[in-house]
Amino acid sequence: MNKPKMNVNIASMELINPIIGASGTFGNGLEMEDFLDLNKIGGFCSKGITWLPQEGNAGRRIAETPAGLLNSIGLQNMGIVEFIKNIVPQFRNKTDCKLIVNVSGKNVEQFENMAKMLELPEVAALELNLSCPNLHKDGIVMAADPITTSQVIIAVKKVSTKPIIVKLSPNVTDIKIIAKAAENAGADAISLINTVLGMAIDIKTAKPVLGNITGGLSGPAIKPIGVRMVWQVAETVKIPIIGLGGIETLDDCLEYLMAGATALQVGAANLYQPDICEKLAQELEDYCSLKGIQDYKFLIGKANPNFRGEIFYGQD
Amino acid sequence: MNKPKMNVNIASMELINPIIGASGTFGNGLEMEDFLDLNKIGGFCSKGITWLPQEGNAGRRIAETPAGLLNSIGLQNMGIVEFIKNIVPQFRNKTDCKLIVNVSGKNVEQFENMAKMLELPEVAALELNLSCPNLHKDGIVMAADPITTSQVIIAVKKVSTKPIIVKLSPNVTDIKIIAKAAENAGADAISLINTVLGMAIDIKTAKPVLGNITGGLSGPAIKPIGVRMVWQVAETVKIPIIGLGGIETLDDCLEYLMAGATALQVGAANLYQPDICEKLAQELEDYCSLKGIQDYKFLIGKANPNFRGEIFYGQD
Amino acid sequence: MNEKIIESCQIISNEEIFPNYFKLKLEATKISKLAIPGQFVEIKCSLEREHIIRRPFGFHSIEKNANLISIIYEVRGSETLALSKRLSGEELSLIGPLGNGFPIQGKVPLLVAGGTGIAPLSCLATAFAEKKVDPYFFYGCNDHKAANYFAKKPPEGELNIATMDGSFCFHGNVVELLNSYLPTSKVKFDVVYTCGPQLMMQKTYEWAKENNLTCFASMERVMGCGFGVCLGCTLPILKDGKTSNSCVCKDGPVFNGEEIIWDE
Amino acid sequence: MNEKIIESCQIISNEEIFPNYFKLKLEATKISKLAIPGQFVEIKCSLEREHIIRRPFGFHSIEKNANLISIIYEVRGSETLALSKRLSGEELSLIGPLGNGFPIQGKVPLLVAGGTGIAPLSCLATAFAEKKVDPYFFYGCNDHKAANYFAKKPPEGELNIATMDGSFCFHGNVVELLNSYLPTSKVKFDVVYTCGPQLMMQKTYEWAKENNLTCFASMERVMGCGFGVCLGCTLPILKDGKTSNSCVCKDGPVFNGEEIIWDE
Ligand SMILES: Cc1cc2nc3c(=O)[nH]c(=O)nc-3n(C[C@H](O)[C@H](O)[C@H](O)COP(=O)(O)OP(=O)(O)OC[C@H]3O[C@@H](n4cnc5c(N)ncnc54)[C@H](O)[C@@H]3O)c2cc1C
Ligand SMILES: Cc1cc2nc3c(=O)[nH]c(=O)nc-3n(C[C@H](O)[C@H](O)[C@H](O)COP(=O)(O)OP(=O)(O)OC[C@H]3O[C@@H](n4cnc5c(N)ncnc54)[C@H](O)[C@@H]3O)c2cc1C
Ligand SMILES: Cc1cc2nc3c(=O)[nH]c(=O)nc-3n(C[C@H](O)[C@H](O)[C@H](O)COP(=O)(O)O)c2cc1C
Ligand SMILES: Cc1cc2nc3c(=O)[nH]c(=O)nc-3n(C[C@H](O)[C@H](O)[C@H](O)COP(=O)(O)O)c2cc1C
Ligand code: FES
Ligand code: FES
Secondary structure, eight states: OOOOBOOEEETTEEESSSEEEOTTSSTTSGGGGGTSOGGGSSEEEOSOBOSSOBOOOOSOOEEEETTEEEEOOOOOBOOHHHIIIIIGGGGTTOOSSEEEEEEOOSSHHHHHHHHHHTOOTTEEEEEEEOOSBOTTTTTOBGGGOHHHHHHHHHHHHHHOOSOEEEEOOSOSSOHHHHHHHHHHHTOSEEEEOOOEEEEOEETTTTEESSTTSEEEEESGGGHHHHHHHHHHHHTTOSSOEEEOSSOOSHHHHHHHHHHTOSEEEEOTHHHHOTTHHHHHHHHHHHHHHHHTOSBGGGGTTTTOTTOOOOOOOOOO | OOOOBOOEEETTEEESSSEEEOTTSSTTSGGGGGTSOGGGSSEEEOSOBOSSOBOOOOSOOEEEETTEEEEOOOOOBOOHHHIIIIIGGGGTTOOSSEEEEEEOOSSHHHHHHHHHHTOOTTEEEEEEEOOSBOTTTTTOBGGGOHHHHHHHHHHHHHHOOSOEEEEOOSOSSOHHHHHHHHHHHTOSEEEEOOOEEEEOEETTTTEESSTTSEEEEESGGGHHHHHHHHHHHHTTOSSOEEEOSSOOSHHHHHHHHHHTOSEEEEOTHHHHOTTHHHHHHHHHHHHHHHHTOSBGGGGTTTTOTTOOOOOOOOOO | OOOOEEEEEEEEEEEEEETTEEEEEEEOHHHHHHOOTTOEEEEOOOSOSSSOSOEEEEOSEEETTTTEEEEEEEOOSHHHHHHHTOOTTOEEEEEEEESBOOOOOOSSEEEEEEGGGHHHHHHHHHHHHHTTOOOEEEEEESSHHHHHHHHHSOOSSEEEEEETTSSSSEESOHHHHHHHHGGGOOOOOOEEEEESSHHHHHHHHHHHHHTTOOEEEEOOOOOSSSSSSSOOSEEEEEETTEEEEEETTTTOBEEEGGGBOTTO | OOOOEEEEEEEEEEEEEETTEEEEEEEOHHHHHHOOTTOEEEEOOOSOSSSOSOEEEEOSEEETTTTEEEEEEEOOSHHHHHHHTOOTTOEEEEEEEESBOOOOOOSSEEEEEEGGGHHHHHHHHHHHHHTTOOOEEEEEESSHHHHHHHHHSOOSSEEEEEETTSSSSEESOHHHHHHHHGGGOOOOOOEEEEESSHHHHHHHHHHHHHTTOOEEEEOOOOOSSSSSSSOOSEEEEEETTEEEEEETTTTOBEEEGGGBOTTO
């Protein structure tokens, strides 16, 4: 049999395979080169970049929970200016592994300005992280409000020529409403899920384990939540979905694809198995070969009879 | 030292200790007598009772996920009439272990009618399970809507003299709003969390594992979510909180108490360790003795400087 | 109601008897006293908290005097794999005995087993033998590996074996074997018991019905608890012309074939 | 940037050296070649998926020719407990070497260790000895059990021990020992290294500062990755009068005591 087709086109971004390193767990990509060959994976999302540099949260930032990981990094990052100056140019000659910049604004203007600044050839796409608290709406994150979500997307689409991926938070009553709003506002793709809000208490000290009290839950524990949301959103929108949340094994990848994800991101697993993205890309290809699946994209939405996505298989 | 005080008063319900078997995982109590002494635990919540008998969901109902359990029982139960006839009378002579009836209506009237019918001496309290989809609001569960939540509580409070515990769903954007609405409507206590909506796909058949497609996630995996929500609600309301979600060990109990729970429910763990409730009650008492804590209630909200609850320590 | 307990049981042995199939022998002082054939235990296979749910296994042997029980299991997924790695001397937590056993009736019982279904039916065969009744045992398996093992350690009664690949005795499934055997035999069965893959049990039931025989089938469902509190293991059961969900764990696992909706 | 790799390493031995403390010896062909004292490895301690995060441990010995490394660890929680149960012959997944090691400088180094901090400092002492420099080693521990072990298997250089309960040598903490030792000694240290509980390191740093000595401290933070991608292990660091968060895993774990905000 021929080698199975593993490439995929998300909006105008062409990935050599659907495996993407998730934001905040892949550094700025280059740190991972000790463990894997970046040119063997589709791409990665940078650490969340903000308008100004941020020092992040004080105190302990990481805690383990059953089959999960709580983090409260608090978006520590160098800010957009420094990022464009020092990080972006390093991707000038990397062509296979796409640099997706995860941007996190506090308001519409910040998103807009950052999008303008990221009109650079090295940047393959933007991933909008709307998980900052909405300053107008009592601490609820922007991604929980369909109107704010739309406003950000519309503003960014006006100034950006890049594919716009909108990253959704699972901490909402109805993910379908937010996803639909994102699609209607012009998003090119949706990635989900971000972390689930959680916390842990140190019973010896009777204090929250994390300095920031609450944190984001990731890892295998949240996989059933991610798969469910991808499934729901795949029944709701036509734009491609990038699925994530607890992906660790080939089986996890297949679960997300069959639920309706077009591409996949791997988060927490990079931290304990830093070669995992390359391994999963290879294992997915081997699986397709073994099963005689000529294009991995045939797996997309396979379990979901109401899958609405439009898959572009490309030319032969 | 004297034996530590383990009793607690929730609204007018007096429990000998704060450990309660959670609805749907404790049968109708009597099935558990093979494994534990009901008189050694505070109480238990019956399987969710509906107006009419329900056959529940077809197909597979249980799936294991990392450190978790997905279920889609679909509220299979005998209906309120049969329950009152056959189950309630069996608790006539059980005085220590309180029977809390978990009622699940499709609308306000059903809740109201069931509450009336449950004005029986054997019934210690009602737990309102608002996790049925709201027929007026596009499939979103009643517990996700503060107005519906209030309406149900107000109607039930009018006809019932029993303490009314409202069980909240974690599948909402802002649990504080719902909790506040419940308190304002007259709820005597809040229990949380119910299961987190999730799903799993069988990659061999490319079909959802559960017959019902989605199911409720419970077990250790969701503990960080439950602790977080108890913490948030403890900062929001003054009425007592019954915490649950992934409780399996003494440490888990302490985490929930310190976050602000006054009493605790144990769910999935009963299924794999059916003597767990009695064990935890004993271990909590032993812990208090060992640490010289004279009343377990001193632990409530200990980690939370913004804890708003009013704890009734009782007379000495 | 039958008495059920949680018991910590020491592993006496845990051996691979043929590829991918293991026999686990346990010291179960209390459970062995209470158990009857057709009942099962729920075992906490691994010590990890990643896999929280116990797994159900039918009794393969019950030695009340020696305080021993055994099960035969196939490695199918994560927890049976974990179980296969537990060593003798270690302790396992069991809950049991669970469910209702086989009703023991008839003078010429026919036992039809497929795959791991041979485990509980062997247990039943022993019970018949103790009552001086000789059962007829039909066993279908994939190949000579399983066949060979049971040919050497046969259950009580007359054993007939069919292999799917024809590598041992009869070539075909166990119902085909039954059909080819009967015309030449003079035996008149008066009751049928079956345990194995659902389709095989259905065929066996249909054969029994044609021959006007009562057929007891031991059903399998994914279980959450094993003792009737989660309602996770339901099966639609036909009684008095009405269908309603029964728990395989509490109302079964053994049902009269008449009550089962085979074409669900 | 230092090269880092994932290596599957065979356990040569894993022994309890005194109550609750273990020495783990591993064949680490590649990591041993790259490692220097003060760096660390991230170990996947258990095979369970319940505990997903690796745990960091500093090198206690690095034998490049023999392809061996060792660590000394205290059983503190779930994963160190799991590690203590792994048997020789089994494979462990390691990531390393991680972080920056100790800058090796000075002719009369003072090494101040507390608890498991003795592990990496022993490794440093060996490196000094190889350069024909004899370090002065001060070690504080709880009681004679630890003291006894290290008195019998001392690191390179002169070893002085303090026990908190006074059951071996000096009664008190290691800084008190230092203060009581110095007046009577003629040694003039020219650099200080410290590893152990934060308060002990702070006291050591303050002592060094009073004596105008550079002090390197090996810091501990809960880590998510160990190689600089998660930003989970940050520490506010003072440089050029400005504070900013550095990663203990990548920018440390060894820092110049001057840069650390001790009273955070
Ligand atoms: C009453 C009863 C008696 C049984 N007796 C035996 C026996 O004697 N020997 C034997 O080998 N097997 C027996 N089984 C089947 C055995 O329980 C499953 O093979 C085992 O649970 C698989 O676990 P796993 O983790 O290896 O597989 P998993 O990876 O969990 O799943 C593999 C398959 O096993 C089945 N399964 C998974 N979990 C459960 C569960 N909690 N309950 C029931 N089935 C499940 C499912 O069909 C699933 O697709 C019995 C089942 C029941 C219900
Ligand atoms: C650079 C570095 C080198 C270390 N070297 C050694 C050594 O040589 N010998 C030794 O015994 N210990 C060493 N430690 C500490 C060791 O990593 C912890 O004791 C271990 O992680 C505890 O894991 P646990 O599961 O047993 O405990 P847990 O139950 O997870 O927690 C117990 C305590 O250990 C600490 N801890 C937990 N997780 C981590 C983590 N991912 N990273 C860091 N600390 C954590 C926390 O303070 C926690 O309160 C080192 C730590 C660091 C950062
Ligand atoms: C340490 C850490 C840092 C993260 N930082 C970011 C971030 O900066 N921006 C973002 O959009 N998501 C961030 N995430 C979320 C992940 O990208 C991912 O959505 C989430 O962890 C779920 O996937 P997983 O279960 O595979 O980890 C972070 C996650 C972790 C664990
Ligand atoms: C099998 C099963 C059935 C359940 N049935 C009900 C129910 O009928 N009514 C209800 O309010 N909650 C029901 N629940 C939810 C539990 O009571 C509990 O809220 C949830 O499982 C979280 O707690 P846990 O992690 O301890 O299981 C059920 C849970 C399980 C696992
Ligand atoms: S498995 Fe729980 S009721 Fe049968
Ligand atoms: S532990 Fe991840 S950056 Fe240091």
